[in-house]
Amino acid sequence: MSSASQQKRALRPLASREFFYRFVRDLRAAFGNGPPEPEDIAQGAIEKLLAQNSTDHVRDPQGYLWRVAQNLIVSELRSRHAATARESNYSALFSATDGYLLSPERVLASEGQLAVALQTLEAMPETRRRAFELVRVDGLSHREAAQRLGVSRPAVSKQVARAVADLYAALAADEVGTDSDESD
Amino acid sequence: MSQTKREQLEQAMHWQVRMTDHEVSAAERRAFFSWLQAAPEHAAAFEHAEKFWQGLAPLTEHQPQSRPAQPNHQPRVVVNIRGEAPAADAVGPMPRHPAGWRRFAAAAASLAALTLSVLLLLPKPEPGSDPVARTRYQTPVGQLETYVLTDGSRLTLGAGSEISVALGETHRDALLTKGDALFEVASDPDRPFSVRAGATRVRVTGTAFEVRYSRFATRVAVLEGAVDVSAGDPISGDHRVDALQLMAGQGTTYEQGVLTGPAAVDPTKIGAWRSDRLVFNDATLAEVIADANRYDPRTISIQGEALKQLRVTTVFDARDVNVALAGLQELFPIEVEQVSADQLLIRPR
Numbered sequence: 001m002s003s004a005s006q007q008k009r010a011l012r013p014l015a016s017r018e019f020f021y022r023f024v025r026d027l028r029a030a031f032g033n034g035p036p037e038p039e040d041i042a043q044g045a046i047e048k049l050l051a052q053n054s055t056d057h058v059r060d061p062q063g064y065l066w067r068v069a070q071n072l073i074v075s076e077l078r079s080r081h082a083a084t085a086r087e088s089n090y091s092a093l094f095s096a097t098d099g100y101l102l103s104p105e106r107v108l109a110s111e112g113q114l115a116v117a118l119q120t121l122e123a124m125p126e127t128r129r130r131a132f133e134l135v136r137v138d139g140l141s142h143r144e145a146a147q148r149l150g151v152s153r154p155a156v157s158k159q160v161a162r163a164v165a166d167l168y169a170a171l172a173a174d175e176v177g178t179d180s181d182e183s184d
Numbered sequence: 185m186s187q188t189k190r191e192q193l194e195q196a197m198h199w200q201v202r203m204t205d206h207e208v209s210a211a212e213r214r215a216f217f218s219w220l221q222a223a224p225e226h227a228a229a230f231e232h233a234e235k236f237w238q239g240l241a242p243l244t245e246h247q248p249q250s251r252p253a254q255p256n257h258q259p260r261v262v263v264n265i266r267g268e269a270p271a272a273d274a275v276g277p278m279p280r281h282p283a284g285w286r287r288f289a290a291a292a293a294s295l296a297a298l299t300l301s302v303l304l305l306l307p308k309p310e311p312g313s314d315p316v317a318r319t320r321y322q323t324p325v326g327q328l329e330t331y332v333l334t335d336g337s338r339l340t341l342g343a344g345s346e347i348s349v350a351l352g353e354t355h356r357d358a359l360l361t362k363g364d365a366l367f368e369v370a371s372d373p374d375r376p377f378s379v380r381a382g383a384t385r386v387r388v389t390g391t392a393f394e395v396r397y398s399r400f401a402t403r404v405a406v407l408e409g410a411v412d413v414s415a416g417d418p419i420s421g422d423h424r425v426d427a428l429q430l431m432a433g434q435g436t437t438y439e440q441g442v443l444t445g446p447a448a449v450d451p452t453k454i455g456a457w458r459s460d461r462l463v464f465n466d467a468t469l470a471e472v473i474a475d476a477n478r479y480d481p482r483t484i485s486i487q488g489e490a491l492k493q494l495r496v497t498t499v500f501d502a503r504d505v506n507v508a509l510a511g512l513q514e515l516f517p518i519e520v521e522q523v524s525a526d527q528l529l530i531r532p533r
Contacts, residue, residue, distance in 0.1 A: 017383070017441045018441060020441070021440055021441045026210070028489065029210065029214070029489055030210060030213035030214050030216075030217055031213075031217045032217070032221075033485070037399060039399055063205075063206050063207075063208070066203075066208065066213070067203065067204065070203055070216075071231075071234065073217070073220070073227075074220065074227045074230050074231050074234070075227075075231065077220065077221070077224075077227035078227035078228050078231050081224040081225070081227060081228065100189070100193065100232050102236065107236060107239035107240070108239060108240065108241075108242040108243070114242060114243075117240070117243060118243075121243075135201075135205075136237075136240060136243065136244070137243060137244050141205055141206035141207050142205045142206075142207070143207055157198075157201055157202050157205070158198075160201045161194075161197045161198040161200075161201040161202075164197045164200075164201060164233070164236065164237065164240075165193075165194055165197050167240065168193070168197070168236060
């Protein structure tokens with residue numbers, strides 16, 4: 001028995017009816033009745049989980065499901081809003097970058113951007129940089145990172161979010177500079 | 185980027201980082217979703233933050249200082265739901281009650297998810313049968329219709345309901361995706377007629393019965409003849425799970441994953457919705473209000489999970505939902521607040 005198929009088997013309880021309805025109930029308790037409706041979200045998230053070829057998520061299938069569910073909800077709310085905005089001729093707000101400074105899909109695509117990000121990390125206060133690395137790079141939970149760093153769990157969450165905002169600001173500033181330098 | 189937009193992005197980054205943690209409390213999820221729904225721009229801000237977070241992945245290969253990999257080290261799961269940007273017309277104006285998974289899938293989900301959901305929703309063709317065109321019937325809020333199908337069966341569709349029907353050589357089937365339907369099935373032992381609603385399936389050869397479907401419960405009641413009802417696994421579509429037979433004057437309810445019954449049903453109440461009389465016997469308030477919403481142009485919602493689960497036995501005239509709500513206020517510790525011209529909120533008193 002390969003370990004991949006063992007891992008697939010470990011996911012099977014997630015496909016049960018009982019699990020489905022429990023997840024729907026939890027979603028409804030957290031999110032309300034939608035739209036999008038909790039049944040649709042739960043079904044989409046479970047299908048997504050079962051369709052995964054990679055089994056990285058086996059460590060934390062519940063957390064994975066919630067993240068998929070959240071993103072489905074976000075995506076649905078966002079496309080509704082985008083549709084409404086288009087109808088009301090606010091299309092300028094919804095250009096390729098949605099009015100944001102960065103186009104996040106290719107945020108670290110170039111060596112230059114990567115260098116900016118690494119410099120920004122180096123320049124951060126020690127706790128902030130370490131919190132970001134433990135969570136984003138090493139994949140620790142915030143509680144685990146907090147134990148490592150000897151700070152509270154909320155402090156880790158806050159520092160990681162600050163680190164992300166710092167990186168965004170630095171990369172956006174770099175983007176603006178580059179755009180004005182190059183004609184392309 | 186405006187000041188507001190920047191503040192929203194920073195809030196979004198806070199929530200994105202929190203919600204990507206392995207340990208998130210139920211209270212945090214509630215707080216997150218209420219932030220998400222507090223302003224229409226928040227979803228876009230969150231999505232931007234999520235993409236930025238994913239975009240930082242190259243940093244995992246360029247660590248500032250190399251550190252030995254930890255034994256419990258697992259790469260973070262990349263969660264990218266939007267397969268492709270939806271075509272503009274796929275997003276169009278949404279109906280007041282979105283029509284479920286397929287519309288949603290078109291807007292948001294990946295192809296893999298979509299394939300599976302089609303399997304779930306469309307009845308599997310019987311072996312040896314040809315694919316048959318499905319005819320779709322839909323009634324507006326507050327209005328019901330009767331249709332005569334090409335096999336001679338009569339279908340009465342309740343207000344704000346949706347069904348698709350396929351009449352094949354070897355079998356006939358109908359898929360009720362919303363609301364109430366009453367079937368008077370023309371007898372044809374060679375072509376069984378099946379009706380699916382959510383996880384419930386009813387199979388007959390010739391009989392009269394109703395199916396009432398909301399996302400809270402499915403109810404089946406038989407006027408004439410006999411039907412087999414089964415409840416399947418919503419994930420696999422496997423229908424061996426539960427099955428029971430209903431005779432005339434019997435009904436069953438499928439709720440929270442459980443099929444109960446058969447129970448005796450007053451035959452005069454079967455299909456009572458055809459004369460705008462809505463009958464509820466031990467239903468949740470959520471189900472009652474979901475039905476009322478199919479008759480009333482206003483949107484009625486319920487505050488709080490406890491209230492939604494309140495068990496209600498009542499009969500009301502769907503043409504006057506106000507009277508029904510007044511009656512519920514008499515019977516239960518609830519009050520109805522007019523939030524706006526087209527929105528009502530039921531909350532604890």
